Amino acid sequence: MSASAKAEKLGIMPQIFAGHFDRDLIFPYPKMSADEAETVEMLLDSFAGFAKRKLDPVKMDQAHETPPEVLKGLFELGLMGLAIPEQYGGAGLSMTAYCKVMEAVGRHDASLAVTVGGHQSIGMKAILLAGNEEQKEKYLPQCADGRRIAAYALTEPEAGSDAGSVKTRAVYNPKTKSFTLNGSKLWITNGAIAGLLTVFAKEEINGKDAMTAFIVEGEAPGLTRGKPELKMGIRASNTTELNFENVEVPEANVLGERGKGFKVALEVLDYGRLSLGAGCAGGIKELMQLAIGHAKQRRQFGAPISDLEMIRGKIAQMAVAAWVCDSMVYLATSLVDRDVTDFSIESACCKAYCSERLWDAANNAMQIVGGIGYMTEYPYERLMRDSRINMIFEGTNEIQRLYITLAGMKRPGDVLKAIQKRGGVGALVGYGTHTMKKHLSANHLEGAHPSLAWHVERIEEGTKAFAIAVDKLLVAHGKKVVSMGFLQERVANAAIQLYGMIATLSRLDTLVKAKGPEACAYEADLTKAFFAKAWRTVRDELALLERNGDARTIRVAERAIEHEGFKVLN
């Protein structure tokens, strides 16, 4: 599925849907090379120094703007060309290193992470993935050194989650060898400051509408930009509408194949969601530190509130969340670095899970600090506002869940289809039950440290039940799963938890093997704390697939929708 010409290599999760463990991808937990780790450490020191002197998140939030000198500083530091190969003027960092940097940026200021991410996680990513040599040579150096800030323009007034339905038109003119673009884009990050736009538009190819990706230069005549939107959070990031009125784009600026633009659009977001996840992990750590700092010095009832169990419970929740998010993100980024071509399910898991844990953490921090958290003089309300967007953009979390389930079920679905063709319904039933069960019982996750046998068992039993459930759903519903939202949500919830279990086990296992079980007692507690809930969630979500109150839920919603609100008998 990659636009680059790599041989297909599946990630961990597509195989979990079929009940398989890809041991080599799971163990050991990956690590940056010493050389790259040093680069990242030094860069983060530089960034910390820069941030201390030049960045004021409060002022930026109030001004709804990132000062130009901050942007200039980011370019000078080299933070805007992290993922661009050295030959094009960037640093050529691995995905893992890139995300480590984005985590630190996100931790310092979410707005800044959105600006930086809008530029290179998504804005210019399509050039890296699908651009040809001329396009790379022409544009990437300009993106790395600050001549052009990039933006990714997919969303439209009538094409949000349903991004495939964009209406911006591209018409090819063979005489001028160029395209004419008309339409408008909505809520584009860096919209007003971008000098390079990746724009997705529809054109007619062989009588059919298909999406094509274009590079549009900021100075193109006919391109106009709306006023910066006033937002709830990440205010210093720039979000605008873009209008295209007969914007001429040379044929040389088509990204990838004509008609294959949607694939490019989606693939870009696979990467973007990983850096988004990393930024969320950074945010959780920041909130933890702030809230704990307060809790230790705030005294009520004669003692610091950090002594209270109900406060400690929240602190522990944040610590576990940080551990799990970290583990999930950097296992997924390592898939990219190990040339896995299909990491989109892991990426969606990271996006949904980390953004939700960040929101929890913002809520927990606010609750721990009490009244001051609500005051704009303190950072908590801003961090809460900034956190919220992550569950919406780069594909809402509902869309992530839908995607996890449908993409995950695709391969088992193909297998079933093949069997159906050969042996009809009888074979199907056999496949769905006995064969599968027998087959699955032979699948073990081998290679973990003996002290982690309990964890391995939970993963094995969860994965087995999960894969069997997936098959049963396919047999029972076939293609209908595409419109079954509750089902999608449950399968995805189970998948996310399984991925979290695998990621934390992998990380703990590698630590235990290197340092011995005693030295890793804290990490073992974090992992166990996560597992204790996660394996039950998997079990419960799967059980709910069979016995649930969905019919009632739908009745309750339907009535409310009909009356457009709350209406009951007096």
Next chain:
Amino acid sequence: MNVLVCVKHVPDTETRVKVAADGLHLDLGEANWVVNPYDEYAVEQGLQLKEKLGGEVTVITVGGDDATKSLRQALAMGADKAVLCSDPAFEDADPWSTARILAAAAAKLPCDLILSGKHGVGGDNQQVGSLLGQLMGIPVVTVVTGMDLEGTSLMLKREIEGGTEVVKASLPCVISCQKGLNEPRYPSLKGIMAAKKKEITAWKAADLGLDPATLAPSFQLKKMELPPPRPAGKILSGEIPDQVKELVKLLHDEAKAI
């Protein structure tokens, strides 16, 4: 102009230190080690001179292998070369020995100007720069906050109690740098990557023609201790007039403040 910049690898000032069990060393187990902040002004000044006048900036340190981290940092800022003076005989070097090591190294390097920080945080001896100038027989100007080149001389600004002093010194000389001299740059990612390709020269006592026996410390450290912990505050209770009386009494008898 070729500039030699002396840098020291020191624990971050935000590190919480403990005195080790022997009472003679600091327990810096979890410390974050950084370039001595005053040395960053020196590196920046060297780079600015190079950018204006050409030449090379060489950074030098006396320290263990871990001190390469600080050299890398200076290289990433833009220094051209780095020298690590490292030898078991240098381990407990006092300021005098450190200056001798640096002087021996400087003699082997092209340098028109030697820059250092006004002092190294942690040790706080404020001696090395001055001793180095003495050993080399060249002028020394300390605690400099401004620098201009005039022909072959430097016009240097020093902040003194209640005012500023302007000093003219001829090259070569040793200058110790103070906050305010400039704003040190942050290594950019490009600089960091480039620094990896720059070589760090390692010199031992023998390379510098130094006899380890002569490097023994000239004074002995007897004891290190942290300031005594602050005793817990007292909260008075009772009627306000009584509290006031009690407070005056305590301030007089216990705190001896009045």
